[in-house]
Structures are given as structure tokens and as C-alpha cells.
Amino acid sequence: MNTIECDLLVIGGGLAGFCAALSAAEAGQHVVLLEKTAQTGGSSAMSGGCLAFAGTDLQRKHGITDSSELLFTDLIEVGKGECDADLVRLYTDNQLATYEWLRTHGVVFSDVIEAASGQSVPRVHNVDPADMVRLLEQTARATGKVDVFMGTRARRLLRSEAGRVTGALAEQAGEVITFSARRAVLLTSGGFVQDRALIHRFAPQYDNAVFIGGEGNEGDGLRMAWALGADVRDLAYIKGTFGKHPTDDNNHHACLVVYKGAIAVNQYGHRFVDESQSYKLLGDAVMQQTYGVAYQILDQSIMDSGDNQVRILDFTRRLEEGLFVEAQSLEQLARLIEVPEDVLLAEVSAYNEAVRKGEAPAFGRRHLVHQHGQLCPIERAPFYAYPSTAAVFGTYCGVVVDTQMRVQDVFGEPIEGLLAAGEMIGGFHGAAYMTGSALGKAAVFGRIAAATAGTE
Missing domain, CATH: 3.90.700.10 (Succinate dehydrogenase/fumarate reductase flavoprotein, catalytic domain)
Structure with a gap:
């Protein structure tokens, strides 16, 4: 059985995964990213291309007065108070820096959208989502510190005798490969919109809805984390x-x-x-x-x-x-x-x-x-x-994380060595959803997870 080593193992090639991979590479980490399908992007690339940022130059250009505090208030209000206020604050405190980081890496925001769900002022910054993910992937690869394995499906997380997550078993073209991570494993594998059985288990009222999302969004990351005792939340708030x-x-x-x-x-x-x-x-x-x-x-x-x-x-x-x-x-x-x-x-x-x-x-x-x-x-x-x-379009619920993106077990303790970001975490959106907050949190929390991995 082949073994491939790295500092940070990222499972899932959407926006959260590549924001994390690039950020970690910039900090000197060797990153391996696994993508189970034939192309990267996932649900991120299929989205409407909206990211919610507050206090940007584009807003000022249109005379829009906004702030991180107003963004925080709107997110809590839209979420009906069911969201984790600490995660929301983490997002609002880091969103403007993430906007500038994306621009520094060549992401072009076309303009600010006027009409968007859950916002007191226009704050959705529009991009071509597929182009954005491709750009970040190319930039990450160009660092020489990020290796991307396509058509590679993670099957199980690996733990040391002490209980720390140390890597994953994955399958590629029928071959089983061991990926070993010195610092951490980061789950960015999306939700489970393509698993109708899971949808029915948690949201049977949507059995007759239309389902659209990345072909790989079958709940792999959720199941792997579940197997290690990860806690979950917001499953009751799956919505179309x-x-x-x-x-x-x-x-x-x-x-x-x-x-x-x-x-x-x-x-x-x-x-x-x-x-x-x-x-x-x-x-x-x-x-x-x-x-x-x-x-x-x-x-x-x-x-x-x-x-x-x-x-x-x-x-x-x-x-x-x-x-x-x-x-x-x-x-x-x-x-x-x-x-x-x-x-x-x-x-x-x-x-x-x-x-x-x-x-x-x-x-x-x-x-x-x-x-x-x-x-x-x-x-x-x-x-x-x-x-x-x-x-x-997405499930927007999943594992419980703290403000360092560390996955928490059912007793509220971090599962050592395991991080998560993007669609597969719960706690951020709560009962409803603000336009641009899904891609926004993928970028913001992906970067935060990379920073956490750097301290492991």
C-alpha cells in the first residue's frame, strides 16, 4: 500500500479547500488535496458566484455604508438566532481581510448586487465562481507546495493510538492509498445534496424538491467525521x-x-x-x-x-x-x-x-x-x-467546529488533528440563509483552518 506524506491533508476541491491549500502553502506547509471527481470546483463552481463582504471599496464606490457590525447583526437576524454567534463573529471579523486576499490573488469582483437575501444594504460581491476556484487552484499549484490528486476518494480517517487524526485512506482507480498528515486533516468535502437517503432522513419535506449540487456531494466527509464521534448541528434547517x-x-x-x-x-x-x-x-x-x-x-x-x-x-x-x-x-x-x-x-x-x-x-x-x-x-x-x-442547492449543516475550525466530538472536545470548513460545517447559518454567506464562509473559514493547521 502506497503512503504519501504531507503537512496538511485537504479532502475536497471546492472554494474552501483551495483557499485553505493556498493559505497553508503561503505559510510554508506542504499540502495534499484530494478531489474524488474528475474536476475541481464542486458546488462552489456551480453557485451563483455571490460572496457577502462588508466595508469594501466597491461598496464605497456606490455610496453604500456598511460595516462588519451590521453584517453580524443581519446574519444573526436571518439565522433566527439559531446560529453560533462566535462563528458569525469570526466571519465578520475576518471577511474584509479575505476579500482583499482574494483580490491580491487576482479574483475580480464585477460589482455589488443590489437585491440579495437577508441584507440591510447591498453587500453581495459577484464573481464567476468556476473561474475563481480555477484561479486559486492554479495559484496553489504554482507555489510548488500543493499536490492535487484527482479521482481520489477518501474512505476513512486514520488515528494514532492516542486518538489523534493522522491521515486518511483513499481510493484511486481501484488502488488504496494511505495519506499521512503531520499537522492536520481538513475536511472540505461539501454537504450531501446528492444523497437522497440522507436528505429524506433529516428533511423529508423536501423529498419532492429539485436537487442541484456538485456530483461529489454525497456526505463522505460527514460520515468520516461521524465515525470518530463528531457532533453535528443544523440538520433540522436543511432548506431549498x-x-x-x-x-x-x-x-x-x-x-x-x-x-x-x-x-x-x-x-x-x-x-x-x-x-x-x-x-x-x-x-x-x-x-x-x-x-x-x-x-x-x-x-x-x-x-x-x-x-x-x-x-x-x-x-x-x-x-x-x-x-x-x-x-x-x-x-x-x-x-x-x-x-x-x-x-x-x-x-x-x-x-x-x-x-x-x-x-x-x-x-x-x-x-x-x-x-x-x-x-x-x-x-x-x-x-x-x-x-x-x-x-x-446545498445542505449547509454538519459537523460542529470551534473558532479554530477544529471538529468537536459529542462531548464538546476537539477531535485532535481534524479540521473542517465550507458547506460541511454546521452552526454558521442557523435557521435561514444570507446570499453570499456560503461562498463567503468557505473562503474565510478555509483560510482560518489553514492557520490552525500551522500551529498544530
């Missing part, structure tokens, strides 16, 4: 993202027209939710409707407010793809989507009247998204409907 077209297999992203002023109605033409909430909470709400499907209803003014630089706001492309239903009147739109005309007209009329009076419509909606943006009436023809369900 509202806005995925239920019949389209080509578009792997949600369309969030509600964040630009659309309303959501169910099969009976009724609004059923405050559309400004986190799209994870909207995902819960739509799955409780008949068939788990709703319609985002909008007019031409809202259609014109889209942003073709942002996948979730690229309404024009979705229209060109034939995913919107278009009509010259609300009556015609109701007939086309087969909801009662009188109900839809009454809902839109009541909504518009509340908006014009400056009052909160039904369900208490006061903003476009979270605490940002003014509501607008739906009145300018033509009118559109976007069929929408929930898609589970």
Missing part, C-alpha cells in the same frame, strides 16, 4: 431555495423576481408569504403549497429592473428561454397559468393599494428584500408569471 423553475433542467439557478418587487401566489391565486424573507424560508413556504409550486407575478417595470450580470436576477435570459409566461393583462395571465382570475386580480389590487398608501401588504412585507428596497405596484403591461418551486 425558492425560485427554481420546476420543469427546466437546463437552468441550474433560481430566479428571484420577488426581490425586485414581484409577488408569489399559489395554485389558487393567493399570496402566501412575505416575499422579502430569506429565499430559504420562501423555499419552506412554497413546499407547503399544493404541488410545491407557486408563481412569481410581475409587470414590465419589474422585468426591466433585472440584472443580466447576476444569474438569479437575469430575467431577460429567462424570458428568452421561454421560462416566463407573458400576457397583456392580468386576466389573460390568470387564464394562462390556470389560477382563478378574480382571486389573482383581487390579490394584485390589494397589494397595489397597500403599496400606494405606504402600508404593509398582507403577511407584513415592507421591503423588496430583508430591510432593503421600496415596494412597487404591479400595474404596467405586459404582465409575467414565473413558475417556481424550491431547489436544494
Whole structure:
């Protein structure tokens, strides 16, 4: 059996893995990174390319006043208080330095997105996610201190007699290889969106949802940590993202027209939710409707407010793809989507009247998204409907870690030599989700894990 040695063994080749690998290499560590699939990137590369940062030069350029403290407050509020405040504070204290570190390594942020889930001010910085991961991978490899093993699946973690994690057994083309880590093993292998049995075990309400994520996200890291007694949290908060077209297999992203002023109605033409909430909470709400499907209803003014630089706001492309239903009147739109005309007209009329009076419509909606943006009436023809369900893009729950990214066992003690970062940790998001916080935490916590490994 072959044995390959390194200082830090990273299991998973997404954003968290390569941020950790590059950071560790810059500190002089020899890193081995294992990726079980044929290409790196995982769910990171398939994401919308949003990272939540506060206090950046791009925000100042647009006159946006933001701070780490406001970001902290929003994250706690969006998470319904169910998140680990120490992890949230760790993120907010380190996010600006991570933004600058990414820029130093050539990551280009196109701009700040205005409409984003869970934010009091615009703070989502947009990138091409696949390009970002490729760039960090190339930069890491170029250090000469990072070796990447593709098509290599970690199967079991190895421990010393004293109980310290010392490496992993992995399989490559039918051959078993031992990887030995002098400092630490870092799990960055993502969640388990591709394991429907695990999804059913923890979130059976999403059995009929759409599932989209990296092909390798089958819970490998979670199971390996479980086997060593790792504690877990937030499994009850697995949620889908509202806005995925239920019949389209080509578009792997949600369309969030509600964040630009659309309303959501169910099969009976009724609004059923405050559309400004986190799209994870909207995902819960739509799955409780008949068939788990709703319609985002909008007019031409809202259609014109889209942003073709942002996948979730690229309404024009979705229209060109034939995913919107278009009509010259609300009556015609109701007939086309087969909801009662009188109900839809009454809902839109009541909504518009509340908006014009400056009052909160039904369900208490006061903003476009979270605490940002003014509501607008739906009145300018033509009118559109976007069929929408929930898609589970990631599980965002998993092992318990401390502020050094050390995995904790069920008794609250660190499992020596074992670290985790990225999607497979629990505690950060809590009950819901802020746009950009998944990629953001992957980058921030990946770097912190590398720093911890340097002290082991």
C-alpha cells in the first residue's frame, strides 16, 4: 500500500479547500488535496458566484455604508438566532481581510448586487465562481507546495493510538492509498445534496424538491467525521431555495423576481408569504403549497429592473428561454397559468393599494428584500408569471467546529488533528440563509483552518 506524506491533508476541491491549500502553502506547509471527481470546483463552481463582504471599496464606490457590525447583526437576524454567534463573529471579523486576499490573488469582483437575501444594504460581491476556484487552484499549484490528486476518494480517517487524526485512506482507480498528515486533516468535502437517503432522513419535506449540487456531494466527509464521534448541528434547517423553475433542467439557478418587487401566489391565486424573507424560508413556504409550486407575478417595470450580470436576477435570459409566461393583462395571465382570475386580480389590487398608501401588504412585507428596497405596484403591461418551486442547492449543516475550525466530538472536545470548513460545517447559518454567506464562509473559514493547521 502506497503512503504519501504531507503537512496538511485537504479532502475536497471546492472554494474552501483551495483557499485553505493556498493559505497553508503561503505559510510554508506542504499540502495534499484530494478531489474524488474528475474536476475541481464542486458546488462552489456551480453557485451563483455571490460572496457577502462588508466595508469594501466597491461598496464605497456606490455610496453604500456598511460595516462588519451590521453584517453580524443581519446574519444573526436571518439565522433566527439559531446560529453560533462566535462563528458569525469570526466571519465578520475576518471577511474584509479575505476579500482583499482574494483580490491580491487576482479574483475580480464585477460589482455589488443590489437585491440579495437577508441584507440591510447591498453587500453581495459577484464573481464567476468556476473561474475563481480555477484561479486559486492554479495559484496553489504554482507555489510548488500543493499536490492535487484527482479521482481520489477518501474512505476513512486514520488515528494514532492516542486518538489523534493522522491521515486518511483513499481510493484511486481501484488502488488504496494511505495519506499521512503531520499537522492536520481538513475536511472540505461539501454537504450531501446528492444523497437522497440522507436528505429524506433529516428533511423529508423536501423529498419532492429539485436537487442541484456538485456530483461529489454525497456526505463522505460527514460520515468520516461521524465515525470518530463528531457532533453535528443544523440538520433540522436543511432548506431549498425558492425560485427554481420546476420543469427546466437546463437552468441550474433560481430566479428571484420577488426581490425586485414581484409577488408569489399559489395554485389558487393567493399570496402566501412575505416575499422579502430569506429565499430559504420562501423555499419552506412554497413546499407547503399544493404541488410545491407557486408563481412569481410581475409587470414590465419589474422585468426591466433585472440584472443580466447576476444569474438569479437575469430575467431577460429567462424570458428568452421561454421560462416566463407573458400576457397583456392580468386576466389573460390568470387564464394562462390556470389560477382563478378574480382571486389573482383581487390579490394584485390589494397589494397595489397597500403599496400606494405606504402600508404593509398582507403577511407584513415592507421591503423588496430583508430591510432593503421600496415596494412597487404591479400595474404596467405586459404582465409575467414565473413558475417556481424550491431547489436544494446545498445542505449547509454538519459537523460542529470551534473558532479554530477544529471538529468537536459529542462531548464538546476537539477531535485532535481534524479540521473542517465550507458547506460541511454546521452552526454558521442557523435557521435561514444570507446570499453570499456560503461562498463567503468557505473562503474565510478555509483560510482560518489553514492557520490552525500551522500551529498544530
